[in-house]
Amino acid sequence: MWMIRAGRGSENIEDFVRHGIVALGDKLLGAVPPTIKKEALLELYAEKYPDEKEGSRASWAGQLLRFIGEIKLGDEVVTFDRERRKYLLGKVTSEYYWDDKLIEDLPAVRRVEWTHEVSRDLLSTKTRNTLGAIQTLFKLSADAEKDLRAHAVPFGASVPAPKPVPKQKLEAEQEEQAALLAETFERADEFIEDAINALDWRQMQELVAGLLRAMGYRTTVAEGGPDRGVDIFASxxxxxxxxxxxxxxxxxxxxVMGAKEIRAFLGGRKRGDKCLYVSTGGFSKDAHYEADRADVATTLISLPALRKLVVDHYESLDAETRALVPLRRLYWPVGKK
Known part of the structure; x- marks a missing residue:
């Protein structure tokens, strides 16, 4: 069973139903032949979208190739009607063909006979999470398929209202949602660290300086050149x-920074000075010991600690610093107490 989204926010769901189709693709490519090879499709995307990242073009090409070649006659498909909160299930009844008149922006087409529908409210948290994956096209797990079939009713029939959830099942779903939230935050933390680590050395200095400004300090960033041991001064x-x-x-x-690097950095500092040592490569145990016993107040900041500072102070960062690591706020439903 394949999930094929009806455009962003299910904007093409009416066309999917009215024409009895699923569709994706890009009209700028022109009529893509069913025999096209991966290399040729990648070249076509590169020609039409030279300014896009190579990884993005590869992802688009991969999805179109799956739509053209991997989906077979008789395969089951599912798509989502967000406004009505239901999934439509059907079977593929044609090979791939190119038609930019049915849905102009989604010209790669397969005919589908829509046979069943399922209320999203009847599905488990695990299945709803699977179906909420960001990809436009992907193959469902066996568990998700089983859950959809168990709650399917004939297409066009009235979908039964969800029954009250037993307390034990509700608590189990709340625990599953809590675990999913924790996993989401963990992945978000890792991706933010990836974005920070991708900065060059100059951008990293500007990020740290921007954080200090967000905390109320004024900063001076050292010019490029021989390392004098102090990259940023703030007061x-x-x-x-x-x-x-x-x-x-x-x-x-x-x-990894060791005790030797910490001692070199602290040389010449006076009592009353405050020192920060930022290392995206981390610190050895001896480095932490050296910082703890130093006469000058010293804080070591590794990549995870830097990521936390960025998140905690993001709303106070100036526009230039935010542009180094663009982030988006995420809202998540929480259980009622």
Whole structure:
């Protein structure tokens, strides 16, 4: 069973139903022959979208190739009607063909006989999560298929209202949602760290300086050139006449920093100075020991700690700093107490 979305937000669901089809693709490609090979399709996407990332073009090509070649006559398909909160189930009744008149923006077409529908409210949390995957086209798991079939009614029939959920089942679903939320946050943290780690050394310095400004300090970022041991200086007035005076070293995508590097950085610092050492490569145990016993207040910031600072202070960052790591707020439903 294949999930094939009816455009963003199910905007093409009426066309899917009226014409008895599923569709995707891109009219700019022109009529793509059913015998096209992967290399030729990638070249076509590169020609039409030269400014897009190679990975994006590869993803688009992969989905179109699956639609053309992997889906077979008689395969089951499912699509989502978001407005009515129901999934439509059907069977593929034609090979792939190109038709830019049915849905202009989705010219790769297969005929479908719609046979059943399923209320989203009847499905398990696990199935709803699977069906909510971001891809336009993907193959469903056996469990998701089983859940859909178990709650399917003939297409056009009245969909039964969901029955009250027993307390034990409701608690189990709430636990599953909590686990899914924790997994989502974990993945988000990892992707944010990926985005930070992809910055070059100059951008990394600007990110750290932007964080300090968001905390109320004025900053000076060192010019490029030989490393003097201090990449950023910060203080309330920006001149160092007011306390605290903060000295920052930034090491990006290098080796793990050890005690030797910490001692070198702290050399020449005075009591009352505050020191930050940022290393996206992390710190050794000895480095932490060296920082803890130093006469000068020293904080070591690894990539996970830097990611947390970015998230915690994101709303206060200036536009230039936000542009280095663009983030979007995510809202998630929470259970009522």
């Amino acid at each position: 309330p007035d920006g001149l160092g006449l007011q306390e605290p005076r903060i000295f920052v070293e930034v090491k990006h995508r290098g080796q």
